[in-house]
Amino acid sequence: MRSHRQRGAIGGASALAGLLCATLLVTPASTAASATPATNSAATRAHHALPYQNPRLSTETRVADLLSRMTLAEKVGQMTQAERADVAADPGQIAELGLGSVLSGGGSTPAENTPEAWADTVDAFQEQALSTRLGIPLLYGVDSVHGHGNLNGATVFPHNIGLGATRDPKLAERIGHIAAEETRASGPQWTFAPCICVARDDRWGRTYESFGEDPKLAAKMSQMIEGFQGDGGDLDDPDRVLATAKHFAGDGFTTFGTGEGDYTIDQGITQASHAEFERLALTPYVAAIKKHDVGSVMPSFSSVDWTEDGLGNPVKMHAHQELVTGWLKQKQGFDGLVISDWRAIHQIPGTYAEQVATSVNAGVDMFMEPFSGDTVGYPQFIETLIAAVEDGAVPMARIDDAVSRILTAKFDLGLFEKPFTDRRNIDEIGSADHRRVAREAVAKSQVLLTNRRHTLPLSGHDDVYVAGSKADSIGDQAGGWTITWQGNSTHQIPGDTILDGIEAAAHGEVTHSPDASAPIPAGAHGVVVVGEHPYAEGFGDVGGPRWGYDPGEGGVLRPALTMQLSDADTAAIEKVCAAAATCTVLVVSGRPMIIPPELLSQIDALVASWLPGSEGKGVADVLFGRRPFTGKLPVTWPRSVDQEPINIGDSDYDPLFAYGHGLRTGR
Ligand code: BGC
Numbered sequence: 320m321r322s323h324r325q326r327g328a329i330g331g332a333s334a335l336a337g338l339l340c341a342t343l344l345v346t347p348a349s350t351a352a353s354a355t356p357a358t359n360s361a362a363t364r365a366h367h368a369l370p371y372q373n374p375r376l377s378t379e380t381r382v383a384d385l386l387s388r389m390t391l392a393e394k395v396g397q398m399t400q401a402e403r404a405d406v407a408a409d410p411g412q413i414a415e416l417g418l419g420s421v422l423s424g425g426g427s428t429p430a431e432n433t434p435e436a437w438a439d440t441v442d443a444f445q446e447q448a449l450s451t452r453l454g455i456p457l458l459y460g461v462d463s464v465h466g467h468g469n470l471n472g473a474t475v476f477p478h479n480i481g482l483g484a485t486r487d488p489k490l491a492e493r494i495g496h497i498a499a500e501e502t503r504a505s506g507p508q509w510t511f512a513p514c515i516c517v518a519r520d521d522r523w524g525r526t527y528e529s530f531g532e533d534p535k536l537a538a539k540m541s542q543m544i545e546g547f548q549g550d551g552g553d554l555d556d557p558d559r560v561l562a563t564a565k566h567f568a569g570d571g572f573t574t575f576g577t578g579e580g581d582y583t584i585d586q587g588i589t590q591a592s593h594a595e596f597e598r599l600a601l602t603p604y605v606a607a608i609k610k611h612d613v614g615s616v617m618p619s620f621s622s623v624d625w626t627e628d629g630l631g632n633p634v635k636m637h638a639h640q641e642l643v644t645g646w647l648k649q650k651q652g653f654d655g656l657v658i659s660d661w662r663a664i665h666q667i668p669g670t671y672a673e674q675v676a677t678s679v680n681a682g683v684d685m686f687m688e689p690f691s692g693d694t695v696g697y698p699q700f701i702e703t704l705i706a707a708v709e710d711g712a713v714p715m716a717r718i719d720d721a722v723s724r725i726l727t728a729k730f731d732l733g734l735f736e737k738p739f740t741d742r743r744n745i746d747e748i749g750s751a752d753h754r755r756v757a758r759e760a761v762a763k764s765q766v767l768l769t770n771r772r773h774t775l776p777l778s779g780h781d782d783v784y785v786a787g788s789k790a791d792s793i794g795d796q797a798g799g800w801t802i803t804w805q806g807n808s809t810h811q812i813p814g815d816t817i818l819d820g821i822e823a824a825a826h827g828e829v830t831h832s833p834d835a836s837a838p839i840p841a842g843a844h845g846v847v848v849v850g851e852h853p854y855a856e857g858f859g860d861v862g863g864p865r866w867g868y869d870p871g872e873g874g875v876l877r878p879a880l881t882m883q884l885s886d887a888d889t890a891a892i893e894k895v896c897a898a899a900a901t902c903t904v905l906v907v908s909g910r911p912m913i914i915p916p917e918l919l920s921q922i923d924a925l926v927a928s929w930l931p932g933s934e935g936k937g938v939a940d941v942l943f944g945r946r947p948f949t950g951k952l953p954v955t956w957p958r959s960v961d962q963e964p965i966n967i968g969d970s971d972y973d974p975l976f977a978y979g980h981g982l983r984t985g986r
Pocket residue numbers: 423424425426427661804
């Protein structure tokens with residue numbers, strides 16, 4: 320297993336750290352270098368002059384040694400994560416501030432979005448980190464949530480909701496491994512994935528990031544962590560990354576309409592009893608920690624309000640000492656690092672100094688404070704936390720614990736020995752082998768909801784008439800967290816659309832007419848591909864003030880999100896179902912969409928395709944019977960939006976299709 324750091328007090332290290340505390344200001348790298356030249360250059364590092372530089376010593380010993388040499392400012396620097404764009408503007412900040420980590424936020428890519436440019440960016444930042452007095456390498460994080468989706472050319476897998484439909488944890492592990500290989504070969508050594516969230520209300524904009532509504536399913540699928548990290552001791556391999564279980568906890572379990580500010584469901588408030596919270600929100604974390612030894616955990620933006628205590632006292636997860644330190648670290652023995660979510664500490668009540676002290680004391684170890692400049696971010700975080708320790712608002716032991724956890728991850732990842740990107744797998748990014756696994760996952764994720772008169776599978780000899788807004792749109796089928804944070808219908812990534820898949824599989828004539836305006840040839844079988852426009856996070860919430868608005872694409876208004884099919888898609892279904900020999904409807908979406916009874920009665924076969932990603936051919940594989948349909952619903956499919964939240968086990972459960980439903984075809 321991953322080497323286990325000594326828990327609790329750091330012993331002799333903290334006494335020494337106390338002495339070193341006198342030097343509070345960050346020492347400029349150059350001055351520091353002349354003071355201790357023996358620890359500075361790459362050449363001398365190879366001599367393992369100091370215990371922490373010696374790979375033959377245990378991680379525990381190395382961490383304690385390094386910690387004993389660090390000033391408070393250096394420690395706080397390690398606890399700080401900045402965003403790529405701000406750092407790129409002045410990479411010298413990495414050395415000046417002694418930053419411990421940099422992330423690429425959604426869509427934050429180098430100017431040229433290629434694997435080489437990514438690796439060059441990470442390596443250039445790494446050089447800065449290595450130029451510091453102690454030469455502590457940088458950890459670089461990114462949201463590889465369905466493959467390394469920010470990178471153009473990466474293999475883009477189905478979003479988690481589709482993987483939940485496969486009920487195949489081993490497949491999730493293989494996908495995690497491929498995503499890890501593609502991520503690490505292009506530089507980042509850390510992914511903010513998987514979301515082991517349990518989506519209880521499908522109106523939530525992150526429903527598709529969830530493996531499903533049953534906490535036991537999310538726990539099972541958390542096997543993906545082993546794909547990312549390997550099986551213990553593998554983290555320094557060039558095809559593994561540190562994983563993150565997120566968002567701890569209750570992110571998918573908030574109460575509609577009780578959110579703060581602009582938010583409705585996303586980042587809202589979980590109102591639950593302790594027992595209910597334990598079952599629905601915490602279950603997957605037990606598996607992630609105890610079974611899969613996940614390396615990091617990201618708290619949720621949301622708050623918890625215990626019903627036993629009487630509602631009205633919500634506590635932000637980033638401030639929740641009882642859950643983050645008490646339950647996660649002490650009770651479950653989580654020995655990895657807790658990384659705050661994007662500026663999430665700014666939502667804690669109080670001044671910035673109070674927000675920082677509260678979250679550090681709650682047990683958060685590293686802080687995603689992306690910005691510099693006018694927006695309060697990483698430079699202010701560093702100043703504020705140093706002052707909080709000096710004032711006694713944050714104990715030194717807490718700092719030492721946080722830094723030990725961060726350094727442990729860096730040692731386990733092998734960054735002290737091999738700080739630069741190992742590019743040997745760079746040609747594997749988007750390789751045929753990887754795409755084959757993605758295609759298999761797509762096929763296994765398709766859920767056949769209805770199939771009258773054995774409409775599916777289609778015969779390869781049939782003529783096919785393809786309609787609907789999502790038939791030939793790789794941007795729509797990839798969804799959010801692809802190229803940009805929100806994703807977009809207009810994005811073009813390497814891969815195949817569902818139409819491409821149908822054209823490759825059908826031997827008969829294929830006609831494509833998005834709005835079904837082209838005449839339907841006699842005897843042709845209809846396939847209408849309908850669904851949602853891409854979105855991410857709160858912008859995907861159904862209802863609420865931010866409905867349909869996406870600032871990520873220059874303030875463009877998008878179709879509002881309602882769980883209803885668009886009029887154009889509905890019209891296409893009606894036209895095709897009225898005239899084609901049979902009609903199959905594929906729903907490309909991050910959650911169930913409402914199919915009214917009068918429409919359902921016209922449809923011969925209905926399929927939930929979820930957000931399949933780059934491999935549309937996987938959809939064609941099941942449509943044409945090359946593979947059987949085996950997927951099962953990972954969430955309940957409601958009759959109407961007002962049934963939300965609707966989940967298996969509800970006393971008045973009356974869904975259109977129940978959790979676990981899914982017809983089989985073929986073998
Ligand atoms: C970033 C995302 C981040 C989000 C948080 C966006 O600008 O690209 O990575 O999750 O902000 O609000």
